[in-house]
Amino acid sequence: MSADGAGGVSRSPVERYTDRMVAALQRLEASDDPNLTFSRLIDVMGRSSHRLLILLFTLLNMLPGPPGFGGTIAWTTFGIALAMIFGWPIRLPxxxxxxxxxxxxxxxxxxxxxxxxxxxxxxxxxxxxxxxxAAATIPFGIFVMAISVVMTIPIPFINAIPNVGLCIMSFSMLNRDGVGLLAGLVVCLLGLTVAAAALFGAFELASTAIESIR
Known part of the structure; x- marks a missing residue:
């Protein structure tokens, strides 16, 4: 931790990141053009703020949205992770x-x-x-991409646990907390196990239904 702000108040790295996120959004709301799109959100946060944006989009994926919203968030997260691996500024189609x-x-x-x-x-x-x-950037990015692909599967609720795990991992990456990162990894793997079981169950149910029709 380091001393920041009035009175030398000690704040963790993730507190500084989240305070920056709030301030940027509040400035946008007070601007002459407060309309927000995915691309503008990335501009506001910074096109090279890969880790912060991964956290932000995993949080967004917890919000209810119209059909296809979760998939859009997941593919955006995939693109951010890909840009992070190659050190590219983030650009969206x-x-x-x-x-x-x-x-x-x-x-x-x-x-x-x-x-x-x-x-x-x-x-x-x-x-x-x-x-x-820095050495963890590529493995973390690859893992985020893999989880993001899973979260594009349009089956309700099976993505919730992996998304929470990814949120914990992103939070821990910002806070330089390796223990928290490992905890988030365990949650993600647990979520993937649940998702795999749900998909297997759905496949078996469909197969049984088809056989009964025959």
Whole structure:
């Protein structure tokens, strides 16, 4: 941790990131053009803020949305992770980038995340930092891409646990917390196991139904 702000208040890395996220969205809301799209959100946060944007989009995937919203979020997360692996600035195709986002809802979400980050900082702190450093960028990015592909499967609720795990991992990467990263990895793997079991069950049910018709 380091001292920041008035009175030298000590804040964790993730608190500084989430405060930055809230401030950027509030500035956008106060601007002459407060309309928010996927591409503008990336512009506001910074086209090279890969880790912060992965956290933000995993949080967005927890919000209810119209059909296809979750898949759009998942493919966007995939693209951000791919750009992170190659060190590219993030650019989205117009098909995704021009989609609108609810700014007021996103501000409320980000404010709650900032509060949660302050509480989480009591338990999460920089440790095993080698698991979250620059050398971890490629393995983390590949894992995010793999989870994102799974989350495009349009079956309700099976993506919730992997998404929570990915959120924990992203939070921990920002906070340089290797222990938290491993905890998020376990949650993701548990979610993938549940998703695989659900898909297998759906396949078996469909096969049984087809056989009974025959």
């Amino acid at each position: 117009a098909l995704i980038g021009d989609r609108k986002l609810p700014l007021s809802l996103l501000i409320k979400l980000s404010e709650r995340v900032a509060v949660a980050a302050r509480y989480a900082a009591r338990f999460s702190r920089p440790r095993l930092k080698w698991l979250t450093g």
